[in-house]
Amino acid sequence: MPELPGLKPGGIAARARAAIAPAGPQASYLAGLNPEQREAVETLDGPLLVLAGAGTGKTRVLTARVAHILASGRAFPSQILVVTFTNKAAREMKDRIHGMVGDQIEGMPWLGTFHSIGVRILRRHHELVGLKSGFTILDTDDQIRLLKQLLAAENIDEKRWPARLLASTIDGWKNRGLSPKDVPPGEGAVFANGKGGMLYAAYQDRLKALNAVDFGDLLLEGIRLFRENPDVLAEYHRRFKYLLVDEYQDTNVAQYLWLRLLAQGSKNVCCVGDDDQSIYGWRGAEVDNILRFESDFPGAKVIRLERNYRSTGHILASAAHLIAHNEGRLGKTLFSEGDEGERVSVTGAWDSGEEARAVGEEIEALQRAGHRLSEIAILVRASFQMREFEDRFVTLGMPYRVIGGPRFYERAEIRDALAYLRCVNSTADDLAFERIVNVPKRGIGDATVKQIHDVARAAGVPLQEAARVLTESEELKPKVRGTLRGLIQAFERWREQARVMSHTEIAEIVLDESGYTEMWQKDRSAEAAGRLENLKELVRSMEPFENLSGFLEHISLVMDVDNGAGEDAVQVMTLHSAKGLEFDTVFLPGWEEGLFPHQRALDDQGKAGLEEERRLAYVGITRARASARIWFASNRRIHGMWNSTVPSRFLDELPDAHVQVEESRGGMGWGGSSYGGGGSYGQSRFDRAEPFAASSYSTPGWQRAQTQRGRTDSGGSGGGRGGFSERGGRYDAGASARRGPMVIEGTLVASSSAPSSAFKRGERVFHIKFGYGEITGIDGNKLTVQFDKAGEKRVVDTFVEKA
DNA sequence: TCCCTTTCACTTTTT
């Protein structure tokens, strides 16, 4: 299409579309929508809540709605506000709208994350909230260093009151939309014997002095801006004719307040979300926001999307039955029109190692059957679980990819490199200067840094300037003085060069001449090569930007690199990072009490915590299109200690009719299941499962476990060959002859396989978790023990030893 | 100032 000079592409596009293709049955973006989706797209006036269950085409509705608004000529692209949580979601949305509406719409200016739109607004009105232009955005690392300084200045023991804790406390306040003066005195007093509120205020002052904001401020200051300047708010009211919010169940109070202020204008606010997928309560998300929508926005219409296009019947029914155990929900019932598919499988393993082995074998079988590895995912509750799977995949030579983990820009080398660039970009970036002044080590230690600080404070100048002044005085030792002067001069030189060179060239020069690259080249550790690679990647990622400051501006908010997507590899990630994704086959390992639901969630949040864990389980199951395979292990090492575990209560909440309880081909699933408070899980069908209770020790799995244990040093590498073939013959042979105590890494795990227990009533025993106790009852291999500390528990005899 | 030893925690994570 030829360019039309002087005309705004967006405006033309919208009008042209409206003229050529008026919104009607024939509009292409409406094609293929079901009636509910279509209603959600076409209900343009007034507040609308779209409750979109998992796999019901939520993104499709959002993008079609934008297309519809544009095509019907109701608004220009610049008059639509679309907010998402992650950059990834924003990018996807942009791409899809682009695909629907076409080239003419040059990206919608107000489509982005809460934070990126927040910055955009603050940059336009910075003077109204007391910021200078070009303010910097601090990330968590900067925040913590700043808070450490504040704590030190207040003589607060950092051991007792860690900066991290203060940071998350302040974050929590900001998430709830509280500025220092709004913090309830009682709450402010919680930290450091009453100094919490004061520290928060001091922190905000420091931020202002540094001309910086943190992530929370991007919204909080926006709220303040709107409240204190009605004329500014009115301007945005006029501007935004339509507001759309993705993942509304994840909004926190600050985001809610921010949004509500903006929505007072046109009232055409459409929020899309799923209360059953709210899994971010721990970082301030308020499910309440979505539950309250109808009362918050009077006259709101609610549309439910319940037709699921992703999963088979059994999977959907299992997920639905599970989530029905939650009380705080709006209630939806997903249904699918596809076939029932295969049942959700539940399998027990002896321990986490066997769990990983068995899952690895199943994946190999799937691979042989022609499944693509990238359509297989392992979703874990906690990242430490990934390790065993990774180890396994390495020995199997199975390609895998870990999603999530430390983000690219959070890596030390990237942050160091960025700090150098920030110093080149601005002489006033004190935090960046402090970070790299002695990286690589050049003999400028704490003592010198403190001196620089003193000069800076006294003269009211930034650290770089103070350092320059200091090198001109006689106060430093000659050696230090020389190095510091060299560094300052280097920065001046780089700044000069930055004017004439491209920013990527400058970056390379800076990293090279500062000795930073050399530092890693000399480093003998295993990660050094990867770090150098990351530095190269950083420079590469700068290319699309116009200049250094443009790059730095974006990097604080948006920085994720493609980590080799598209290659055929098993996807390993946490349940949290799986939200929004889908796979043909999903493995869900580690469904054990204490791990999932996580003990900490139960301890800290009680019932609310349990319900959030349950939602997490729901998210996990609904990621699967065709096959969901749940696992639990009877023994897991927690904090370096082997613990026997109890199958997760969520397993009992799955509907029998849709679940296939598998006998692990490795056997041994149900070994020791009696940990876990109260007897309420004693009734679990997984406790009663017969094949294992009486005859555990003659199953192939047990023998295999023993054999593997016996080959002490072969653990990992010995299992390299696929497992199925080894199973049948080898481990069965002579199995029943194996008797006697079994010691694993110094812990007595099993002492007897005799059908009648070797224990007697009244005998004193020791349990690794519960300590000492006295046997009060014997039932097969299960003992009832009155523990001195832990009270009465039912335990399998293999987990206690005679005291 | 640096390096080594001790100590501590250990759920989830975006911006």
Add this chain to the structure above:
DNA sequence: GTGAAAGGGA
């Protein structure tokens, strides 16, 4: 068991 961070000694 493991890794990161902090403190103390060289």
